[in-house]
Amino acid sequence: MRFVGVDLAWGRRGVTGLAVADATGRLLDAAVRRTDDDILAWLRRWTGGPCFVAFDAPVIVVNPAGHRPCERLISQYFGRYGASCHAANTAGASFVDGSRAVGLVEALDLDLDPTSTSPRRAAEVYPHPALVALFDLPRVLQYKAKPGRDFHHLRSEMLRLAEYVESLATAPTPLHVKTCDAWHNLRTGLAQATIKADLKRVEDTLDAVVCTYIALYAATNPTEVRYFGDPATGQILTPVTPALAARFDQQFPPPRSRSVSGHSSLEVVRPQQGK
Template sequence: MRMYFAGVDLAWAGRNPTGVAVVDSEGCLVTAGAVRDDSEILAALQPFVRGACVVGFDAPLVVTNPTGQRPAETALNRDFRRFEAGTHPCNTGKPEFADGPRGGRLAEALGLDFDPRSSSARRALEVYPHAATVALFRLERTLKYKAKPGRDLNRLKSQLLLLMDGIEKLARTAVPLRVVDNAAWIELRRQVVVAQRKSELRRAEDPIDAVVCAYVALYAQRCPAGITIYGDPATGHIVTPSLPADLVSR
């Protein structure tokens, strides 16, 4: 049976869209899109997680600390903050984690093993696209495609297109990812190019981030020596391609 690698750019609040992408064992993008509620997320993933799979969630799977940040976040930030790729702190004092993280509930519903070091054929990983792109694309700082005050449409669009360019160039790496012939990817690029509003960019951004998550899942499987696992089973892990030792921040 073919193994699949899925990516979930999970909205912490259920009312916002979630990006979902799937890559096959050959590194070819199968699907990329956006859904809303948990039932839609599970339905989108279900055909691809019946057998061997790795699902990369851009969201916490384990949150037990009542305040502050998790050890995984502290450790990742130590490496990546200088590239502006630090994570937001997660704790059960925040309403979205008070009843347990959404990502963890979804991974449990799919019957996935949370341990990134597990030999299980069906695993869930917590991943972080900003850190992954810094490491994979050797960025001096993160790409600024997220809508924030002071960032205009043209700047956001150019940065999102740079992200897409970087993803397309992964086809020529030791762990190839092939996206350019996929109809969903072609449509995402068209949406970004013609976008006239930030909201239109946002609709494309979630599936694109999900593709990065799926690739990290593939990369972790194909190149385990090239990843770093931050954290521990009790308090949560974050898995990312390892930061190159010679990479310098801007």
């Protein structure tokens, strides 16, 4: 089974990061692409068989304004760590005709239903809360360009993230990146970066690698992840700490889990609308 991460640009002019690992956690490739055709060509190379594709981008967007319910839930549980979501709605130019991500999901014939036993699945993910949970961080890593963050700060935080990713080689659910040429190129680009634009070229690929690990982790540790939201209005899959899981399950008791394509089952949490 292949685990694929897609750091998808919301608009069609942006750069998209892509990464893939096998079932042992070995990073096989990472790349950047821009057009849907180029993204699909890369994805089809790795998703011809059983796969789990994690999209860092809104997939289901049906709300005419404001935040989606899943985004509000992420902010409720991870906002204290600085991991709130940007709002996605159909008033935005990127979602007037449906999300870019759902088009890719349909083109690849992937199943978005978290309870599905299909060997070809997809989910929306979000690296910030995932990193908080995976590495027990007190705050999000500040590697995203925002006002007040200079080049040296961004580069330092991105180096921290790269080191966290490399440390997963010894995790119970391992990810092995150092044997991959694409990771070596990423590390070289980060080491040689001198301006923020250099960091941005690294960031997209780095986020895609994180998304790949979220998919692998979810399939391997089904009781340590939760789906925030509901199928009709959008769901975000993320790892959770035991404390966050207990708090979430108290508010939204999970249903029975089901077997998923040879792996342990993914425990699915479906909050009812209006809660």
